[in-house]
Amino acid sequence: MNASAATTPIDSGRVAEHNARLETDVRADYEALSGMLARRGRDIEQLTALAQTFAVAVPSWGVGTGGTRFARFPGRGEPRNVFEKMEDCAVIHQLTRATPTVSLHFPWDRTDDPAALREIAQGYGLGFDAVNSNTFQDQPGQEQTYKHGSLTAQSGAVRAQAVAHNIECIELGRALGSKALTVWVGDGANFPGQHNLRGALERYLDSMRDIYGALPADWQLFIEHKLFEPAFYATTIADWGTSFACATELGPQAKCLVDLGHHAPNTNIEMIVARLAQFGKLGGFHFNDSKYGDDDLDSGSINPFQLFLVFNELADASQRDPAFRPAYMLDQSHNVTDPIESLMSSAIEVQRAFVQAALVDRGALRAHQEANDVLQAAQTLKQAYRTDVGPILAMARLRAGGAADPVGAYRASGYRTEVAERRPARAGASSSGIV
Numbered sequence: 171m172n173a174s175a176a177t178t179p180i181d182s183g184r185v186a187e188h189n190a191r192l193e194t195d196v197r198a199d200y201e202a203l204s205g206m207l208a209r210r211g212r213d214i215e216q217l218t219a220l221a222q223t224f225a226v227a228v229p230s231w232g233v234g235t236g237g238t239r240f241a242r243f244p245g246r247g248e249p250r251n252v253f254e255k256m257e258d259c260a261v262i263h264q265l266t267r268a269t270p271t272v273s274l275h276f277p278w279d280r281t282d283d284p285a286a287l288r289e290i291a292q293g294y295g296l297g298f299d300a301v302n303s304n305t306f307q308d309q310p311g312q313e314q315t316y317k318h319g320s321l322t323a324q325s326g327a328v329r330a331q332a333v334a335h336n337i338e339c340i341e342l343g344r345a346l347g348s349k350a351l352t353v354w355v356g357d358g359a360n361f362p363g364q365h366n367l368r369g370a371l372e373r374y375l376d377s378m379r380d381i382y383g384a385l386p387a388d389w390q391l392f393i394e395h396k397l398f399e400p401a402f403y404a405t406t407i408a409d410w411g412t413s414f415a416c417a418t419e420l421g422p423q424a425k426c427l428v429d430l431g432h433h434a435p436n437t438n439i440e441m442i443v444a445r446l447a448q449f450g451k452l453g454g455f456h457f458n459d460s461k462y463g464d465d466d467l468d469s470g471s472i473n474p475f476q477l478f479l480v481f482n483e484l485a486d487a488s489q490r491d492p493a494f495r496p497a498y499m500l501d502q503s504h505n506v507t508d509p510i511e512s513l514m515s516s517a518i519e520v521q522r523a524f525v526q527a528a529l530v531d532r533g534a535l536r537a538h539q540e541a542n543d544v545l546q547a548a549q550t551l552k553q554a555y556r557t558d559v560g561p562i563l564a565m566a567r568l569r570a571g572g573a574a575d576p577v578g579a580y581r582a583s584g585y586r587t588e589v590a591e592r593r594p595a596r597a598g599a600s601s602s603g604i605v
């Protein structure tokens with residue numbers, strides 16, 4: 171949907187004013203970059219058109235302040251329910267034109283009226299990406315506790331409850347127009363001996379077979395692995411090997427989801443991406459960044475080169491199979507920034523890596539690899555990575571009706587102050603988590 175046809179939470183006249191102030195500079199930078207790329211035999215228009223195809227889903231839980239295990243410091247005007255979350259997500263898409271879908275998390279976003287939610291989303295020009303289940307915490311009134319696991323629990327009643335919740339997520343997702351369920355479980359052991367390691371995975375697979383069996387034919391099931399936390403000794407789905415084995419065991423609709431923060435430090439994540447793509451099991455991503463562990467920092471804020479190398483593998487996979495379409499989602503925790511600003515910046519960082527990867531001269535790279543010219547092969551990647559594609563991204567936004575500078579336009583709009591007035595904080599009303 172075109173920005174002008176959708177309900178825009180920020181007055182489109184204000185965005186146009188903001189763009190008018192910056193447009194001359196954007197065009198000058200774009201022309202300069204166009205000349206530079208032309209000398210490399212690249213057409214900037216083709217890259218801008220490609221940039222406009224980029225889309226990453228925003229997590230509903232990301233528009234509230236996240237927090238750490240120690241504290242949460244709520245911000246002003248935080249959304250108090252799923253409808254207010256949709257409004258903030260609409261701001262992000264209005265200004266970046268790169269986030270046309272929202273990934274919901276149940277039961278945090280549960281609604282008795284999915285049709286109304288779907289209609290409101292459509293009004294904003296938004297759709298729904300994968301839905302996420304939650305069996306890593308107990309909800310008020312829940313019969314069985316997940317303290318000792320969910321899909322892997324020893325208790326059949328607990329496992330049945332966790333399976334039923336996932337099937338309910340599928341039903342809600344169907345009503346909303348989603349096409350995938352992402353399953354992450356915190357199940358695992360904190361002490362050696364706590365679990366029979368093989369037995370826990372057998373129970374996980376049994377539970378997942380029941381969930382898989384409830385999938386509509388055009389749905390995918392994403393298995394998200396995570397190295398550790400909350401299980402600090404042995405997490406049941408800890409790594410891509412386990413995820414791959416389970417996805418293979420379950421069937422063709424099951425795929426692996428790679429959250430960039432869910433690996434040991436220094437893990438070669440781009441190689442995992444290449445492996446999963448090679449064997450047809452790469453379902454999607456949760457983008458974020460980290461320095462030490464599952465830090466859930468903003469995408470591209472710590473290691474943008476790694477993000478580029480991930481997209482370099484994705485570009486290679488797309489070239490081999492044009493139908494290759496993994497799901498892109500952001501999954502971050504915003505503790506010290508305005509979540510809308512972080513999500514806009516992060517969507518742009520991921521889009522930047524996508525365009526930089528498209529800039530790689532694949533013919534030259536292959537020739538250097540075949541000639542064992544290691545230095546030039548590395549330099550070929552670096553040349554693409556060092557190219558400032560910012561003008562391409564800004565032009566893509568302008569052409570799609572977004573903002574030349576989304577954070578600048580957002581701050582100038584006064585949106586945060588406005589929602590702070592009409593969304594007074596309510597104790598316990600905000601639900602945002604980290605997964």
Ligand SMILES: [Mn+2]
Pocket residue numbers: 394429456501605
């Ligand atoms: Mn995640």
